[in-house]
Amino acid sequence: MVVNLRHLEARNIRLEGKVSAAELDIESLDEVIQVTQPLEHDLEVQQLEDGLLVQGSLLLYLECHCVRCLKPFQHRLELDGWACHLPLEGEDCVVPVNDCVDLTPYVREDILLEFPRHPLCDPECRGLPGTSIGKSQKSSGSGQTGADLSAWAELNKLKL
Numbered sequence: 473m474v475v476n477l478r479h480l481e482a483r484n485i486r487l488e489g490k491v492s493a494a495e496l497d498i499e500s501l502d503e504v505i506q507v508t509q510p511l512e513h514d515l516e517v518q519q520l521e522d523g524l525l526v527q528g529s530l531l532l533y534l535e536c537h538c539v540r541c542l543k544p545f546q547h548r549l550e551l552d553g554w555a556c557h558l559p560l561e562g563e564d565c566v567v568p569v570n571d572c573v574d575l576t577p578y579v580r581e582d583i584l585l586e587f588p589r590h591p592l593c594d595p596e597c598r599g600l601p602g603t604s605i606g607k608s609q610k611s612s613g614s615g616q617t618g619a620d621l622s623a624w625a626e627l628n629k630l631k632l
C-alpha cells in the first residue's frame with residue numbers, strides 16, 4: 473500500500489487489492505485470534521495542502537476462538553468509510569521515502585483497534601459446563617469468567 477507522491481500531483485490515486493497478514497504483521501498477535509486471510513482494501517488517496525487524505529474501505533476476516541467455550545468462529549472486521557489524514561508538515565508528520573509513503577502502518581494500527589478484545593461466539597455464550605474451564609470458574613469462587621481473565625491478560629500485555 474505505497475503511494476507515490478509524484479503520481480499524486482496529477483490526480484487522486486486509487487489503491488485496490490489485498491495485503492497479506494504477513495505484510496501487515498498481524499498474523500499471531502493474539503492466541504484466540506488468527507489472521508489467515510488477506511486484508512482487502514479499496515482506498516482513494518487525495519493530496520491536500522498539508523498532507524494526504526486516505527479514504528475507503530477495509531475488510532478482514534478473523535479466525536477467532538471463543539474465550540468461553542473455545543469454539544472456532546469467523547469474525548468479519550469491516551471498516552467502511554475509513555479515513556486517515558497523514559500530515560506532510562509539522563510535528564508527527566509523515567516522512568516520504570523516495571517520494572513514496574507506505575500506508576501499511578496506519579492501516580495496521582486502525583485494524584488492530586477493531587480486533588475484538590475477548591471474542592465470543594455469541595454474546596450470550598456461557599461456556600461449556602463440566603469442562604475444566606467451567607470447573608475452575610466454580611472452584612475459584614471469585615466470580616471471574618473466562619472473558620474477564622482474558623481481558624486482564626490483554627491489559628497486562630498493554631502494560632508491556
Ligand SMILES: [Zn+2]
Binds near residue numbers: 539
Ligand atoms: Zn462460545
